Amino acid sequence: MRGLYVHIPFCRAKCGYCDFASAPGAPGEIDAFLGALAAESARYDALAGGFDTLYVGGGTPSLLSPEQLERLCGIIETLTGPLESLRESTFEANPESLDAEKAALLKRSGVSRVSLGLQSTQDRLLRKLGRIATPEDFLRAYGQLRAAGFHNINADLMCGLPGQSLKDFADSLDWLLALKPEHVSFYALEVHDGTPFAAAGVNEEPDAAAAMYEAGAAALGLAGLRRYEISNFARPGRESLHNLNYWDQGEYLGLGPAAASYLAGERRANTASTADYVRAASAGDSIPLQYSEKLEGRAKNAEKIMLGLRRTAGIELPDDIFIEFKGELDRLLQAGLIEKSGSAIRIREDRLYVSNAVFREFV
Numbered sequence: 001m002r003g004l005y006v007h008i009p010f011c012r013a014k015c016g017y018c019d020f021a022s023a024p025g026a027p028g029e030i031d032a033f034l035g036a037l038a039a040e041s042a043r044y045d046a047l048a049g050g051f052d053t054l055y056v057g058g059g060t061p062s063l064l065s066p067e068q069l070e071r072l073c074g075i076i077e078t079l080t081g082p083l084e085s086l087r088e089s090t091f092e093a094n095p096e097s098l099d100a101e102k103a104a105l106l107k108r109s110g111v112s113r114v115s116l117g118l119q120s121t122q123d124r125l126l127r128k129l130g131r132i133a134t135p136e137d138f139l140r141a142y143g144q145l146r147a148a149g150f151h152n153i154n155a156d157l158m159c160g161l162p163g164q165s166l167k168d169f170a171d172s173l174d175w176l177l178a179l180k181p182e183h184v185s186f187y188a189l190e191v192h193d194g195t196p197f198a199a200a201g202v203n204e205e206p207d208a209a210a211a212m213y214e215a216g217a218a219a220l221g222l223a224g225l226r227r228y229e230i231s232n233f234a235r236p237g238r239e240s241l242h243n244l245n246y247w248d249q250g251e252y253l254g255l256g257p258a259a260a261s262y263l264a265g266e267r268r269a270n271t272a273s274t275a276d277y278v279r280a281a282s283a284g285d286s287i288p289l290q291y292s293e294k295l296e297g298r299a300k301n302a303e304k305i306m307l308g309l310r311r312t313a314g315i316e317l318p319d320d321i322f323i324e325f326k327g328e329l330d331r332l333l334q335a336g337l338i339e340k341s342g343s344a345i346r347i348r349e350d351r352l353y354v355s356n357a358v359f360r361e362f363v
């Protein structure tokens with residue numbers, strides 16, 4: 001499996017908690033970015049036709065105009081071939097910038113899956129987060145995707161928000177489940193340095209988030225969405241193939257600012273500066289990198305374990321890796337954080353929300 005990730009670094013406004021490479025962009029900036037993206041794609045001619053999945057994220061890909069979306073799909077198809085020939089192709093969208101025309105265009109272009117941001121159904125919480133769309137906007141956009149023929153929709157929810165009660169979270173989830181999405185991702189709020197939330201002294205709420213994780217997982221299970229990764233739930237057969245490839249330590253190429261790649265044992269990430277990215281790609285210069293490193297030996301095996309443990313099914317480990325990490329694995333088994341069955345290990349279901357404590361052993 002090999003995936004292609006394309007990062008669109010534009011949003012209508014910046015959310016208070018967001019540390020992704022994204023910012024509001026004028027139409028001219030988006031056109032210049034698409035020119036740079038075409039130039040970067042052309043450097044990977046040798047990989048053309050070798051992709052199984054596509055994920056267009058950001059940022060807010062649905063912010064692009066219909067003409068820009070068509071141009072974007074054309075650029076991507078120089079590497080992937082027709083989008084409908086891929087095993088999966090996902091576009092992220094936010095309700096405020098999605099409409100019936102764009103939904104139909106994405107469907108016509110061969111996109112098979114859309115991930116739509118909801119986060120919460122409480123207006124007061126959405127305002128605190130700096131989100132633009134209301135639940136009514138989400139409902140409209142969701143209906144437009146269904147009307148366009150999308151049968152594979154993910155919705156994002158957040159938990160552990162300041163001022164969010166367990167009932168707020170449960171109400172949001174019930175509201176969403178009534179729409180019968182095929183996939184739900186939910187994430188606890190993390191406050192990252194450099195964000196407006198960090199500057200305002202907003203605190204994470206780990207205990208409240210843990211309770212919401214537990215309640216949310218139970219409600220999703222009852223609704224027929226099985227947890228297959230720490231934060232991801234799907235109806236059978238609707239798991240994200242693109243993300244499963246990440247957790248299987250498969251290869252992927254990332255295009256655009258901040259996009260990460262893992263190819264031929266090397267991982268690297270482009271500069272997070274859209275201006276630097278556009279300048280370099282358009283001039284034919286090397287794109288500045290945030291990092292580039294060969295992943296091998298113990299570091300490669302440690303990452304294999306960490307990625308595999310994200311999946312609820314866990315990971316099968318060959319004997320040599322078991323021996324290499326015997327100390328770490330024994331400590332985690334004794335602490336009751338992971339369980340072992342034959343040559344497979346996994347995080348205990350009731351410990352998934354403290355998975356960071358498990359991963360710290362391997363960093």
Ligand code: SF4
Nearest residue numbers: 011014015018058059
């Ligand atoms: S919509 Fe998403 S990417 Fe854009 S600012 Fe908000 S959280 Fe960040």
